[in-house]
Amino acid sequence: MLSLSCAVQTYEWGKIGEESEVMQLAVSGCHTLELDPSSPFAELWMGTHPSGPSVLREEQETYLSKYISEYPKCLGSASREAFGMSLPFLFKVLSIRKALSIQAHPTKEHAQLLHRQRPDLYKDPNHKPELAIALTPFEALLAFRPSVEIAAFVQ
Template sequence: MIYKLTGVLQHYIWGGEHYIPQLLNLSAEENQHYAEWWLGAHTSAPAIIEVDDKSVALTEFLQQNPTALGDRSREIFGEELPYLLKILDVAKPLSIQLHPTKQQAEIGFAKENAAGIDLKDPKRTYKDNNHKPEMMIALSDFWLLHGFKRKRKSLRH
């Protein structure tokens, strides 16, 4: 069965204003940043799946239909979609991101939950219990690492 999925836009200040709306054939709002388009089952912004003329969050659909992921995927990754596809439009340089291992993420997420730190609290480090292995494929010109000092210059400081 093939289902229609609709992703979720993320509006961060570093995002561009045109690429993602053009890609998705959407009208761009003036002065709006379209940084990311998520297509997956992340609990903070799940894609929407059309099933029997109803719109349902992909997270909810997978909870109700775990076999949709297939036996092999469930055997390796459990009952969750094992990836989150993101399309980014980076208009301003981003800082380096460090991601935890799966074990570190599970422990950190559990500790922050036990401490009662809200998922939307800016002081929260672990937004979920997953590690973040990433693969990047540039759809246009893109500087991944830009502006780094040479090793000897860094050592002098």
């Protein structure tokens, strides 16, 4: 098993300091940098995403993506065949203090096109299917009403 130092995202909507499960996890083993306890700690990222790649704790200079390229069997043959030499997901722990901004994720094909056209904005060619498992009480809104219902409300 590999022990990772994971990226911490301090988005404005995250819980502040030690109130945040993200900060608690980061301090307890995933993170090696100094963390400002007055900051909002929103997300802990575990994966190979270029905006927040995980690093092997035993070898602080080794990114998880480098380890995968050096030891491709760690992904398993089915994953390598389907997704190549990268993780097909970004595992996140969220610690939410207030409502998040609305998000819209492209299809796989559109994500690939956007990444080719604007790699500075679209860091990877993957779509963003999401799965949420609430560890604490949680409320969420998902999708939109059918357009016919929205039009009826407007009238």
